[in-house]
Amino acid sequence: MNKILKIAIVATLTVSFSSCSEFLEVNNNPNAPVNENLSLSAKLPAALVSTVNQETGQLNQIGAFWAGYWGTTSEGVNLFVDLKSYNGPAIRHQRDGIPVWENGYTTLLYYQLIREQAQTEGALFYAGIAKIMQGWHFMRLVDIYNNLPFDDALQGTRHPTPRYENGKTVYEKSINLISEGINDLKNAPAGVGPGADDVLFKGNKGLWIKFANTLKLRALIHQSEADNQAYITAEIQKIQAEGSGFLGVGENAFVQPGYLNTATKLNPFWESNYRTVQGASTGNHQDLRPTVFLLEQYKLRNDPRLATLYTTVGTDYKGVLFGNPNAEAQYNRANTSVFKGPQENNDKPGALFKSATQPSVLMGSFESLFLQAEAAQRGWITGSAKMFYEQGIQESFKYMEVAATAFAAYNAQPTVNLDQVPDKMAAIITQKWLALNSISSIEAWTDYRRLGLPAIPNSLDAPAPTARPLRLMYPESERQTNNNETSKQGSDDIIKDKVWWNQ
Numbered sequence: 001m002n003k004i005l006k007i008a009i010v011a012t013l014t015v016s017f018s019s020c021s022e023f024l025e026v027n028n029n030p031n032a033p034v035n036e037n038l039s040l041s042a043k044l045p046a047a048l049v050s051t052v053n054q055e056t057g058q059l060n061q062i063g064a065f066w067a068g069y070w071g072t073t074s075e076g077v078n079l080f081v082d083l084k085s086y087n088g089p090a091i092r093h094q095r096d097g098i099p100v101w102e103n104g105y106t107t108l109l110y111y112q113l114i115r116e117q118a119q120t121e122g123a124l125f126y127a128g129i130a131k132i133m134q135g136w137h138f139m140r141l142v143d144i145y146n147n148l149p150f151d152d153a154l155q156g157t158r159h160p161t162p163r164y165e166n167g168k169t170v171y172e173k174s175i176n177l178i179s180e181g182i183n184d185l186k187n188a189p190a191g192v193g194p195g196a197d198d199v200l201f202k203g204n205k206g207l208w209i210k211f212a213n214t215l216k217l218r219a220l221i222h223q224s225e226a227d228n229q230a231y232i233t234a235e236i237q238k239i240q241a242e243g244s245g246f247l248g249v250g251e252n253a254f255v256q257p258g259y260l261n262t263a264t265k266l267n268p269f270w271e272s273n274y275r276t277v278q279g280a281s282t283g284n285h286q287d288l289r290p291t292v293f294l295l296e297q298y299k300l301r302n303d304p305r306l307a308t309l310y311t312t313v314g315t316d317y318k319g320v321l322f323g324n325p326n327a328e329a330q331y332n333r334a335n336t337s338v339f340k341g342p343q344e345n346n347d348k349p350g351a352l353f354k355s356a357t358q359p360s361v362l363m364g365s366f367e368s369l370f371l372q373a374e375a376a377q378r379g380w381i382t383g384s385a386k387m388f389y390e391q392g393i394q395e396s397f398k399y400m401e402v403a404a405t406a407f408a409a410y411n412a413q414p415t416v417n418l419d420q421v422p423d424k425m426a427a428i429i430t431q432k433w434l435a436l437n438s439i440s441s442i443e444a445w446t447d448y449r450r451l452g453l454p455a456i457p458n459s460l461d462a463p464a465p466t467a468r469p470l471r472l473m474y475p476e477s478e479r480q481t482n483n484n485e486t487s488k489q490g491s492d493d494i495i496k497d498k499v500w501w502n503q
Contacts, residue, residue, distance in 0.1 A: 040126045041197040043114050045257050048199050050107045051133060052255040052360040055440070056269045058098050059140070063441030066469055067433070067448055068456035069294055071320035073336060074327040076287030084323040085461045086469045088494030094476040100144055101475045105153065108137045112154040125193030125205070128184030132212045135178035139219055142167040142174075143446055144472050146499040147489050150174075164485045167500035168228075175219055175235060178212050182242065185209055199257040200362065209244040211253055214368045217246060218443075221371055223501040224378065225450050236380050247368035249391055252399075254359035261356045269360060274341050274353045289336045292319040293457050297434065301415050304406045305397065305434070308351035310337035311344050323459030339438075351400035352438055361439050366395040370432035377424055386418045389428055396435035429453040449502050467495045470502065 064070040065083045072079050082090040082097075091097050115130035117123075141148055150170045152162030165173075185205050194203045201207040216239060220232045247253065259267045263277045271277070273284045290310055295317045298306045310317055313335055320331045329335065338344065341353030349355065369392035376385035393416075394407050414420040421427040429447055433454055436444045448456060449470060458468065473494055474486045490497055 040114060040117060040121070040123055041194065043110070043117070044126060044129065044194055044197050045199045047107060047110045047114060047130075047133065048255055049257050049360075050103075050110060051136065052362045053268055054100075054103050054107065055362060055442070056360050057272065058100060058103070059144075059442040060269070060438065060440065062098065062100075063443070063445040064438055065322065065459075067436075067441050067444035068291055068322065068454070069437050069441055069444070070288050071291045071322040071324065071331075073287045073289055073320060073333045074324075074329065074331045075333055077325060077327050079283075079287055081461075084459050086459065086463060086467060086494055088469075088473040091494070092473045092475045094480075097475065098472075099475065100472060101141065101478060104137050104141045108134055109154050111137070123192075124184045124188035125203070128181040128188065129194070129198070129208065131177050131181030131184065132208070132215070135174040135181065135212075136215055138170055138174040138177070139215075139222075140442075142170050143222065143442075143499060145474060146471055146497070149485075161482045161485060164489060168226075171219060171223070171500070172231075175216050178216055179238070182209050182212050185212075199255050200253060206244065207247070207251060209242075210247045210251060211363070213239050213242065213244060214246040214363065214371065217368075217371050217375060220380070221374055222446060222450065224374075226501040226503065228501075232380065236375075240381070246372055247363070247365055249365060249369070249395060251368070252361070252365045253363040255362055256359035259357040259359075266356045267358050267360060270341075270353055270356050270358065274339065275343070275356070277356070279343070285339060286333060289320040289331075289338070290317075291322050291457075293322075294437065295319040295337070297430070297454065301413060301434075302410070303434065304402045304410060305351060305400045308345075308401045309340060309437070311340050313337055321460055322457065323461035325461050349401055351402075354401070364395065364399060364435070364439060366392045366399065366435045367432070367440060367443065369395060370428060370435065373428045374425070374432075377428060385424070385428070389418050389431065392435060393431055396431075399435075399439075425451075426453055449499075463495065469494050470496070470498050 061070075062083060065080065072084075081087070111130040111134045115127055115134070118125075118127035118130060138148075138150060146167040147164045148167070148170060149159075149162035150165050150173055152159035155162075185208055188205070193205070196202065198204075201211070216235065220235055223232065259265060261277065266277060272282060273288065274282060275285070276282060295306070295310075297303075298309075299317070306317055317337045318330075318335060320336055324331060339353060340350040342349060342355070344350070349358075369388050372381065372383065373385045373388035373392060375381045376383050376388055390407075390411060393411065394404065397404065397407060411417055416427070416431075418424055418427055429451055430453060433444050433447065447453060458465065462468070471494060473492050474489070479486055486492070
């Protein structure tokens with residue numbers, strides 16, 4: 001945690017500003033980039049961009065491998081070895097690892113600065129947003145690490161070795177924090193709040209509250225198998241009493257800070273996984289491929305999303321085996337399907353790669369609708385599970401550039417139609433998995449951990465045939481600065497230790 005405190009002031013200025021040109025010149029004195037020089041309207045877009053960059057970057061990448069979406073070509077057999085082999089110590093490495101913990105807490109601290117300034121200025125709208133987003137990040141960290149600091153966190157030198165709290169408690173406190181954020185939004189005076197600086201909802205209070213409720217629903221869905229039904233029922237009743245509902249058709253949490261087709265200002269997902277500013281194919285675009293299992297699931301359903309997601313090899317779609325340690329010719333770049341974008345699609349947008357300035361997806365309407373479908377199927381909320389399910393598919397089609405007219409024939413199939421499938425919950429989760437492909441892959445990994453759906457093949461480079469990653473190990477930086485607390489959390493094993501809702 002000390003590392004986070006040291007970089008906080010730097011993060012105040014630099015977090016994600018390189019992605020949005022209109023927010024670059026925000027300091028009264030550019031030679032003194034300190035917290036006091038920044039207005040709330042400058043801090044908010046930076047924090048939101050930091051959130052979505054982590055979601056669509058490192059978290060999406062981890063989930064894409066572990067949720068069965070991505071593998072690598074034979075030429076890329078030595079890429080992403082730590083993720084393919086579930087090498088926990090290497091993933092947490094202070095220098096070469098994946099700093100999920102560090103980035104998460106840095107962004108949490110950034111929202112804390114916004115929250116404190118908003119409370120001082122009486123800016124309830126900003127305070128509400130900060131609380132909602134802190135709830136997002138705390139629960140995301142629990143999903144990945146389990147127990148962690150909450151009450152003692154984000155308080156500077158007051159708690160240099162912050163006390164850990166169990167994941168269940170952090171979840172409950174995070175949901176309460178989101179509820180506080182909703183109340184702040186409702187009490188914010190009309191006409192006083194963010195506008196263009198809110199790069200998520202442009203100051204739309206109603207959408208922010210729906211988003212907050214959807215985030216709470218996601219948290220309740222996560223604990224569907226945790227024998228916590230009384231709590232879930234009580235929280236669902238609170239959401240229903242609040243009355244705003246959840247994100248629905250056409251209501252997407254897309255972050256658009258003003259991406260430009262200029263170096264360092266492109267959409268980060270595009271720039272990392274598709275094309276550089278010069279139009280050159282990136283290393284990830286050359287060596288990341290869909291898995292054989294993923295393609296089989298689309299093919300089984302005659303899914304029209306295949307044609308907008310990937311190129312064909314001859315007349316078919318060809319994938320790779322996740323974690324395959326062998327450089328076999330059939331899995332070469334030339335023999336496997338690549339992600340489709342404008343350059344592979346006659347200058348038309350692809351399912352995932354539309355343009356260098358496309359918005360980043362924090363939460364799609366399709367995810368919200370599949371959450372509602374599952375909740376309705378479980379009897380938690382009123383409404384038709386079938387309706388939410390079908391709307392979720394249609395919204396996924398819309399995002400992935402599939403014609404709306406394709407839905408009727410698709411939904412008529414016995415492998416898709418919710419009235420005809422033998423296992424309705426499996427159908428809901430599988431369609432959600434197909435919709436979240438490479439968009440919010442970390443959520444798909446969470447669904448697999450709690451339900452084992454769909455039946456994703458294990459990595460061929462796993463340490464044992466049944467070994468699956470269940471969480472990340474605490475980072476070395478945390479072990480060095482707060483070892484007394486981390487040592488209390490158990491064996492810290494990526495394969496054996498589960499997060500609280502997966503016990």
